[in-house]
Amino acid sequence: xxxxxxxxxDEVLRFLDTLGAEKPQITTGLKGLEYYLTLAATNFVLxxxxxxxxxxxxxxxxxxxELEQTAISQDANSLSITIGYPAGSExxxxxxxxxxxxxxxKSQRPNSPYSxxxxxxxxxxxxxxxxxxxxxxxxxxxxxTKENTIITKGQRKQKSLSKMVDENKRLKSLAFAVAKSIKxxxxxxxxxxxxAVQQYFGPEFxxxxxxxxxxxxxxxxxxxxxxxxxxx
Numbered sequence: 001x002x003x004x005x006x007x008x009x010d011e012v013l014r015f016l017d018t019l020g021a022e023k024p025q026i027t028t029g030l031k032g033l034e035y036y037l038t039l040a041a042t043n044f045v046l047x048x049x050x051x052x053x054x055x056x057x058x059x060x061x062x063x064x065x066e067l068e069q070t071a072i073s074q075d076a077n078s079l080s081i082t083i084g085y086p087a088g089s090e091x092x093x094x095x096x097x098x099x100x101x102x103x104x105x106k107s108q109r110p111n112s113p114y115s116x117x118x119x120x121x122x123x124x125x126x127x128x129x130x131x132x133x134x135x136x137x138x139x140x141x142x143x144x145t146k147e148n149t150i151i152t153k154g155q156r157k158q159k160s161l162s163k164m165v166d167e168n169k170r171l172k173s174l175a176f177a178v179a180k181s182i183k184x185x186x187x188x189x190x191x192x193x194x195x196a197v198q199q200y201f202g203p204e205f206x207x208x209x210x211x212x213x214x215x216x217x218x219x220x221x222x223x224x225x226x227x228x229x230x231x232x
Contacts, residue, residue: 002046009208012036032216041069044200051192056154066091099193104186116183123179132175139165
């Protein structure tokens, strides 16, 4: 489970306190800041996973499994860390539709930069095929799930889809009807990615970084012993 940003800050400050308790020595680099960035990135990934599971958006697993976090890199002026879906990955092609949603041509909801423009043309063969595969996958899982073991939104959806597929013998026709409905009503925003960005790298991020760097500078100054005397 992902930790809150306050928990991350407290963990880093405790880490810095242990550095300050060590034998005084000249230190270089911002170890606390690097530690905080690593913790924030790791917990961002965990939060994305939590959000996907909570919203019942786990299907093929690509949105979870293809999310990558790099090591921290440093140049003369900055520290940086990269988190996201690699260019060319399957998840990179569609994650933001799940994240921000897609506006239906009739409902005009949700408020999203993406939209289905109109009823025509009819859903493409590729769209219908992908929905048919989605129906088959989830219905198969739903059939194996017992009613008294259902605890998540995703499990409830899978159970519902299994009943829908079983009641409609022609999967292709059902997939076409679902595709038409999606174009008309749109795809609901999940915010699984943007909400995690806001939590870990939003307005509070700069304040927490400033607090950690300030503590780290104090520790570094105290750890330096010019001419045998501590600078206070």
